[in-house]
Amino acid sequence: MKSLAELQAIKDKMKDKVVLREGTGEIRVVVGMATCGIAAGARPVLNEFVQDVNEEGLSGKVTVSQTGCIGICQYEPVVEVFEAGKEKVTYVKMNAEKAKDVVARHLRGGQVVTEYTIGAYQA
Amino acid sequence: MKELSLNILDIAENSVKAGASLTEIRVTEKDGLLTLRIIDDGCGMTEEVLRRVTDPFYTTRTTRKVGMGLPLLKMEAEMTGGEMTVTSRYVGDFPEGHGTEVTATFYEDHIDFIPLGDVVSSITTLIQGHPDTDFLFDHESDAFHVTLDTRELRGILEDVPLNSYEVIMWIDSYLREQYEEDPLS
Numbered sequence: 011m012k013s014l015a016e017l018q019a020i021k022d023k024m025k026d027k028v029v030l031r032e033g034t035g036e037i038r039v040v041v042g043m044a045t046c047g048i049a050a051g052a053r054p055v056l057n058e059f060v061q062d063v064n065e066e067g068l069s070g071k072v073t074v075s076q077t078g079c080i081g082i083c084q085y086e087p088v089v090e091v092f093e094a095g096k097e098k099v100t101y102v103k104m105n106a107e108k109a110k111d112v113v114a115r116h117l118r119g120g121q122v123v124t125e126y127t128i129g130a131y132q133a
Numbered sequence: 134m135k136e137l138s139l140n141i142l143d144i145a146e147n148s149v150k151a152g153a154s155l156t157e158i159r160v161t162e163k164d165g166l167l168t169l170r171i172i173d174d175g176c177g178m179t180e181e182v183l184r185r186v187t188d189p190f191y192t193t194r195t196t197r198k199v200g201m202g203l204p205l206l207k208m209e210a211e212m213t214g215g216e217m218t219v220t221s222r223y224v225g226d227f228p229e230g231h232g233t234e235v236t237a238t239f240y241e242d243h244i245d246f247i248p249l250g251d252v253v254s255s256i257t258t259l260i261q262g263h264p265d266t267d268f269l270f271d272h273e274s275d276a277f278h279v280t281l282d283t284r285e286l287r288g289i290l291e292d293v294p295l296n297s298y299e300v301i302m303w304i305d306s307y308l309r310e311q312y313e314e315d316p317l318s
Contacts, residue, residue: 076262
């Protein structure tokens, strides 16, 4: 059974790590969480990114955050990846499985997953 | 929406965008009636905006706090024979005690009732995305009473962020265990 005492233990364990955990912000993953995104399935996509970034040990350089309507509702769930010195990558019609793929191939492997990008859908 | 929990996420996101420091999400289930209340202390809406807030073709794009969200919730409530009401006190008129309250009722035995779904996931998603604002979640039925107040957690965590992965995982388990707890044990 989870207890508040257990949360206290998590805090004690983590308080020295906080500075390290803030990350360098080298890569920013932004998930659209307006009505259009949520209705299309953004919640599991966001949760998959959060989980995989942590499990892959990428939380030092990758931050996952939310934004409102990006303006391309027909392509939701939409995920944008911002990386210093590189062009923004827009992934569209995402789901949890594709999110897992993006973490492995793009965020960890450094290769844009072209088939999920908006360019691939508009071509 | 496929689940009412997604509407909860959507409406509460509006509360955060309206500058709320505390958003209360209260669900009660009694005698086949599900009542959902989302109460925030955000900037509120003017009477003009409030009058048109359930019109899906009306939007205030500059603030992005009105759109399809409330019309969808209203439709989903009315489909079951329930209703939705919105009251609001605009910060310009009420420098103290401003905010918005959305109340929706649903008859659970109606064929068009949309299930509540994974409400825990909506709560953790809200906290994950907005670690600097507070949420109070309370879900009460005859079988269980699930509560979470991030202000209480914040007091324990001090400077450890609420959206640290370990903390989010703890919140997820903490809530799910409250649902699973046998009330007779």
